[in-house]
Amino acid sequence: MADTLPAVPDSDSADRHAQANALLGTTGPARGKLGSADSERANRRWWDADADQYHQTHADFLGVDSPGGEFVWCPEGLHEGDMHFLGDVVGKRVLEIGCGSAPCSRWLAGAGAHPVGLDISMGMLARGVAAMDRGGPRVPLVQAGAEALPFADESFDLACSAFGGVPFVADSALVMREVARVLKPGGRWVFSVNHPMRWIFLDDPGEAGLVATVSYFDRTPYIEVDADGTPTYAEHHRTIGDRVREIVAAGLTLVDIVEPDWPEWLDREWGQWSPLRGEIFPGTAIFVAEKR
Ligand SMILES: C[S@@+](CC[C@H](N)C(=O)[O-])C[C@H]1O[C@@H](n2cnc3c(N)ncnc32)[C@H](O)[C@@H]1O
Numbered sequence: 001m002a003d004t005l006p007a008v009p010d011s012d013s014a015d016r017h018a019q020a021n022a023l024l025g026t027t028g029p030a031r032g033k034l035g036s037a038d039s040e041r042a043n044r045r046w047w048d049a050d051a052d053q054y055h056q057t058h059a060d061f062l063g064v065d066s067p068g069g070e071f072v073w074c075p076e077g078l079h080e081g082d083m084h085f086l087g088d089v090v091g092k093r094v095l096e097i098g099c100g101s102a103p104c105s106r107w108l109a110g111a112g113a114h115p116v117g118l119d120i121s122m123g124m125l126a127r128g129v130a131a132m133d134r135g136g137p138r139v140p141l142v143q144a145g146a147e148a149l150p151f152a153d154e155s156f157d158l159a160c161s162a163f164g165g166v167p168f169v170a171d172s173a174l175v176m177r178e179v180a181r182v183l184k185p186g187g188r189w190v191f192s193v194n195h196p197m198r199w200i201f202l203d204d205p206g207e208a209g210l211v212a213t214v215s216y217f218d219r220t221p222y223i224e225v226d227a228d229g230t231p232t233y234a235e236h237h238r239t240i241g242d243r244v245r246e247i248v249a250a251g252l253t254l255v256d257i258v259e260p261d262w263p264e265w266l267d268r269e270w271g272q273w274s275p276l277r278g279e280i281f282p283g284t285a286i287f288v289a290e291k292r
Contacts, residue, residue, distance in 0.1 A: 039236070
């Protein structure tokens with residue numbers, strides 16, 4: 001899950017990303033237009049560079065190293081085993097987009113599905129291969145971008161993504177069309193992303209993250225750059241309305257938008273997600289759509 005999206009990076013976030021920033025020579029944030037190829041290049045390099053620290057921080061919560069994986073949708077801790085957003089998965093072919101180290105796909109395999117995990121970053125996928133080498137279900141992993149899915153039309157029963165790909169691509173409408181293409185009729189597509197309203201706040205889990213600083217309507221992507229101005233990270237904002245329109249324009253039917261409450265049992269912070277903020281407004285939006 002993205003734990004950045006800082007209009008101004010806070011010190012915790014900067015520390016959490018120190019390794020990737022040093023490897024990539026990131027000098028700071030920028031705002032400006034960025035197309036699909038440049039976004040994909042930046043994010044492939046970013047997630048390769050950040051894979052170690054991401055897992056040091058989050059592998060435990062995500063169940064990356066539990067033998068059967070886990071399917072956690074968001075920092076609020078919603079688990080597919082409780083939520084059943086995907087419905088019955090037994091025997092179903094499932095595409096997971098932006099699978100990272102694939103704990104969700106491995107959990108789906110253990111639940112009787114036939115998942116394929118796709119991700120742009122070899123560093124993230126390699127962490128999944130290492131986890132599978134220690135035991136548990138093995139799932140096929142594919143390195144590719146979410147805007148050009150290397151699969152035949154109508155080849156999956158279900159598609160899912162837990163903060164994978166969708167917030168990072170320049171053309172998320174194209175991702176919706178690609179998913180609609182590879183899904184069979186009757187198939188379901190469920191994806192979680194940063195709740196669009198989070199865009200307007202500083203990426204800070206504390207009091208500073210309660211103050212609106214950026215326009216909700218400003219779709220200019222958040223970018224980080226190196227000393228030459230080459231993007232090293234990119235994240236693209238869509239409003240709730242944008243997301244609904246992109247789903248509908250792809251020929252899909254929107255079934256639900258889930259905005260998870262912050263659970264009472266959870267006192268863990270995840271980047272900009274915190275009990276303080278979660279009590280007041282949502283951090284995650286989960287879109288449930290179907291191809292009818
Ligand atoms: C926040 S991580 C989430 C990973 C995993 N779903 C999880 O819950 O840990 C975002 C993932 O999206 C992947 N990603 C970013 N841009 C992508 C793109 N254009 N196509 C496919 N995957 C992408 C990253 O490599 C990274 O593994």
